[in-house]
Amino acid sequence: MKTPLHGSAAKPRRARLMSKEQAARFVAALAQANPAPETELAYQDAFQLLVAVVLSAQTTDAMVNRVTPALFAAAPTPAAMAALGAEGVGAHIRRIGLWQAKARNVAALAALLVARHGGEVPRTREELEALPGVGRKTANVVLNVMFGESTMAVDTHIFRLGNRTGLAPGKTPREVEVALVKRCPPELLRDAHHWLILHGRYVCKARLPECWRCVAREACNYRDKVEGPAVAVAVAVSARPG
Secondary structure (H helix, E strand, O other): OOOOOOEEEOOOOOOOOOOOOHHHHHHHHHHHHHHOOOOOOOOOOOHHHHHHHOOOOOOOOOHHHHHHHHHHOOOOOOHHHHHHHHHHHHHOOOOOOOHHHHHHHHHHHHHHHHHHOOOOOOOOHHHHOOOOOOOOOHHHHHHHOOOOOOOOOOOOOHHHHHHOOOOOOOOOOHHHHHHHHHHOOHHHHHHHHHHHHHHHHHHOOOOOHHHHOOOOOHHHOOOOOOHHHHHHHHHHHHHHHO
């Protein structure tokens, strides 16, 4: 199968590594355009954020936000969620991908929060990653958003963007994470994962990056920049199977 012009999730395009000064300019441009970035997941407390991030794996934040209000109304606490059980959780989240596995994980992690942590979300990576359905990315989101740590949660958007722009090329999400933590200006690091996720989601898109409206394009090393909407349409048409 032919790799798309601008890369794919499995094989993102990789640009020449930015200089440290370029990387600082790139992140600073995103910061200036969006001084107060926030996660797009809806939540009221650390438990709801943890559950929402677990549910968001391979699912859009928008879809998660459609199912969590009813779920959190039925089970606002870890004890209530554990009592709901996998079947009860599943009844509320059937519209999202992998809902059966996610329902089991949410019910199980809620039970462990009650049994091991007094119903509170732990504040350490080790304790978070010991919970069902919680990997490094989910732990990084919770530590960053809820507890103010300067962690870097690398999802598919950040993985693609780190490689495509040359900001932090890497073969694995962990490689990209390590590079971003080293290369982002320390004073901007806490919010950097929000800026990068949002930029990858809405501007540096997977199929056709909208380079013509990128506030950081001057610092970007991607060679095949899309110069305008008309070019994007032409590329999309030419890429259709004959």
